[in-house]
Amino acid sequence: MNNTKDIFTAGLWEDNPVFRQMLGLCITLAITNKVANGLTMGVAVFFVLTASSFIVSLLGDSVPRRVRIPVFMLVIATFVTLVYMFLRAFFMPLSQALGAYVGLIITNCVILGRLESFSSENTPWDSVVDAAGVASGFGLALIAMSVVRELLGFGSLFGVQVLGSGWTPWVSMILAPGGFLVLGLLIWVQRAISPVEEG
Amino acid sequence: MRYISVLIAAIFAHNIALRYFLGWCPLVSQSKKLSSAWGMGVAVTLVMTITSAVNWPVYNYLLVPYGLEYLQYIAFIIVIASTVQVLEMVIERFFPSLYTTMGVFLPLITVNCAILGVSLFMILRDYTLLTGIVFALGSGIGWSVAIVSLASIREKLRFADVPKPLQGPGITMLIAGIMAFAFLGFSGMVGIK
Numbered sequence: 080m081n082n083t084k085d086i087f088t089a090g091l092w093e094d095n096p097v098f099r100q101m102l103g104l105c106i107t108l109a110i111t112n113k114v115a116n117g118l119t120m121g122v123a124v125f126f127v128l129t130a131s132s133f134i135v136s137l138l139g140d141s142v143p144r145r146v147r148i149p150v151f152m153l154v155i156a157t158f159v160t161l162v163y164m165f166l167r168a169f170f171m172p173l174s175q176a177l178g179a180y181v182g183l184i185i186t187n188c189v190i191l192g193r194l195e196s197f198s199s200e201n202t203p204w205d206s207v208v209d210a211a212g213v214a215s216g217f218g219l220a221l222i223a224m225s226v227v228r229e230l231l232g233f234g235s236l237f238g239v240q241v242l243g244s245g246w247t248p249w250v251s252m253i254l255a256p257g258g259f260l261v262l263g264l265l266i267w268v269q270r271a272i273s274p275v276e277e278g
Numbered sequence: 279m280r281y282i283s284v285l286i287a288a289i290f291a292h293n294i295a296l297r298y299f300l301g302w303c304p305l306v307s308q309s310k311k312l313s314s315a316w317g318m319g320v321a322v323t324l325v326m327t328i329t330s331a332v333n334w335p336v337y338n339y340l341l342v343p344y345g346l347e348y349l350q351y352i353a354f355i356i357v358i359a360s361t362v363q364v365l366e367m368v369i370e371r372f373f374p375s376l377y378t379t380m381g382v383f384l385p386l387i388t389v390n391c392a393i394l395g396v397s398l399f400m401i402l403r404d405y406t407l408l409t410g411i412v413f414a415l416g417s418g419i420g421w422s423v424a425i426v427s428l429a430s431i432r433e434k435l436r437f438a439d440v441p442k443p444l445q446g447p448g449i450t451m452l453i454a455g456i457m458a459f460a461f462l463g464f465s466g467m468v469g470i471k
Contacts, residue, residue, distance in 0.1 A: 101306045104305075105300050105302050105303070105395075109299040148388060149356070149360075152359060153352065160348060160351050163348070179395060182350075182351050182398050183391045183395055185351055185355055186389050186391035254462065255461075257455075258299065258455075258458075260455035262451045263444075263451030263452035266444075266447055267443050267448045270444075270448065275443075
């Protein structure tokens with residue numbers, strides 16, 4: 080990984096956290112029944128990931144190996160608490176719709192994975208670019224999932240009816256099974272467009 | 279009676295994996311073989327029950343009296359990370375044979391969102407301590423049911439002719455979707471409250 084653009088696009092598409100690495104699935108599956116929720120979560124993860132990878136890259140080698148994971152999680156938890164308070168203060172309905180899943184950003188393995196494998200060993204600039212790429216890839220997956228699910232499940236996008244009143248909503252798309260099925264199919268599409276290399 | 283209905287609800291109708299989507303990263307990565315699925319299931323159930331039993335008093339006797347509820351994420355994460363660390367050392371010291379089979383799964387559990395999720399749900403739903411523990415135990419068993427059944431299906435699927443881009447995670451999600459449909463059938467049976 081040499082230049083900024085390569086680092087960014089790797090996270091966005093070729094190493095997409097959801098479709099390729101199968102990380103951060105809880106959030107991807109749980110809150111994507113409406114586009115507004117998916118978008119909010121995408122922005123929240125973007126903020127938490129870039130901010131905490133900047134901090135962790137500054138910490139560098141000063142953290143003893145054995146306590147790395149707990150320290151990283153504390154950094155993440157601090158930023159997640161900020162997001163939680165921000166949402167409660169200014170976007171109460173969204174905060175209620177996301178519920179406990181805002182807190183679950185802490186255990187989102189996308190974030191911990193990037194901190195552990197990239198930010199702790201790279202310069203702050205590269206780390207932030209990497210974080211931005213991975214977070215954008217994550218947001219891309221969230222938006223793709225929620226567009227399909229809200230369109231089929233409610234016939235709407237951002238709460239605006241687009242498919243007309245004649246549309247019969249596919250209720251199962253909003254429920255748990257729809258999340259799994261849509262994700263399975265999107266993984267299929269993504270891997271068909273750019274196949275996984277052997278080995 | 280209330281404890282039994284919470285237990286049954288947590289295992290089936292409100293299955294933490296198939297209804298609330300928690301703990302899916304290890305569910306996908308550890309469900310290739312049935313033996314590792316069992317190990318992961320036992321480890322998760324154990325840690326989930328212990329951390330809920332610790333997190334409840336931490337929240338209600340430490341955070342609430344001082345108005346520090348907003349620190350719940352940080353407090354819970356510290357409890358979970360240290361419980362896992364202590365548990366790992368205890369098992370390594372006193373049950374070496376168990377450590378060789380289960381030890382590798384323990385560090386993975388700190389980042390298992392099902393553990394944190396169960397503690398958060400427990401607080402959101404205002405459970406008493408005992409209900410919370412029963413709920414955590416049930417959720418752990420429910421999670422194990424999900425990972426063990428998923429691993430059994432995947433072992434059978436090894437010889438199936440799956441299209442190449444769909445192999446691995448893709449087909450796993452489709453199976454999970456069908457399993458989730460099956461578990462939807464339990465939803466009218468018992469309530470969680």
